[in-house]
Amino acid sequence: MAKITKRYCGGRKSPYQLTWCEQGSRHSRFFETERERDEFLRANDYLEKSSFQSLMRLDMDTISDIARIESMRGKITFREIWEFWERNHTAKRVLKLWDACYEYLRDMQANAKVIRSHFIHVRRILEVLVESFGERQVEDITRDELEGWLKNLPYAPITVKNYRSCLCATWRWFEKHELVSKNVAKLIDCPNIEMGEIGILTVEETERLLRANEKIDPEVCGLMALGLFAGMRTSAIARVAYDEITMRQGILTPAEKTKKNRRNYIENLPDNLWAWLERTPKTAFGWCERKWKKRRESTLRRAGLLVNGKQLKTPNENGKFPQNRIPPHNAFWRSFES
DSSP states (O other), X not given: OOOOEEEEOTTSSSOEEEEEEETXXXXXXXXXXXXXXXXXXXXXXXXXXXXXXXXXXXXXXXHHHHHHHHHHOTTOOHHHHHHHHHHHOOOOOOOBHHHXXXXXXXXXXXXXXXXXXXHHHHHHHHHHHHHHHTTSBGGGOOHHHHHHHHHTSSXXXXXXXXXXXXXXXXXXXXXXXXXXXXXXXXXXXXXXXXXXXXXOOOHHHHHHHHHTTTTTOHHHHHHHHHHHHHOOOHHHHTTOOGGGEETTTXXXXXXXXXXXXXXXEEEOOOHHHHHHHHTSOGGGTTOOHHHHHHHXXXXXXXXXXXXXXXXXXXXXXXXXXXXXXXXXXXXXXXXXXX
């Protein structure tokens, strides 16, 4: 819009200034007296007309906005309003979900507190998510869409809950870095999870397991004793070092798989644990987790205690189906706790 501005510039021989814009170019002239400036403006009255015509080209919405600002601005000038906006305004980034998830994962990698197994877990979930929403703008994805996506996942409720937790953390990061206005994922309903009874091995089953393998595979019997009589989880057993066991005193638990990455020294353990560990060769300690689970599976099979998911769908010689998976998940340490 064309605008005519009158200024007084002290210290000049011709202090009275007149500036205006004409066809996109800015012009300025100085006059010795105010009267000369006004005469020049009257002689060139098209400048006033140009300014008025530019004003008339404003649409009604713009005029309404100007009128509203005028009613509220008080003594603050429009220039001051503009300068404040220019200093404090930051342009909002608009990213597709592909790019936003990529930045989130890069930030996770740069954070030394995130362990690699958790990073891989989050990356796999986001890879599934971007298959459906990768080309969408992050801000445009709604809560209903994310909730519908979760409901259509072919997974158990506990897995869907883990996916939801990952979405909440991801959108929290998006909100923190101003990629979205609010975290819509935290409003997603959490799936109902029906927890069954905790499965354990009975005393008779435990005795059968150990007696069936004590002479055939004494190495794995000592490792199983760590779960049965010390309450250690399957993932932690494979990480126990022989040097961290003080016979008849206590065990220093490994840090990488214990809660909050802490190491604990457990004491006051039963005598039957030490009886089995004293018979266990040192070569048993230091196995990888895969080898330990394979050897444990063989011992369960020898004792007739292995019923896997496939066998639950297969009838036995009497035409009946097994009712429960044997052994139940984390049965060793749960048996110890019970």
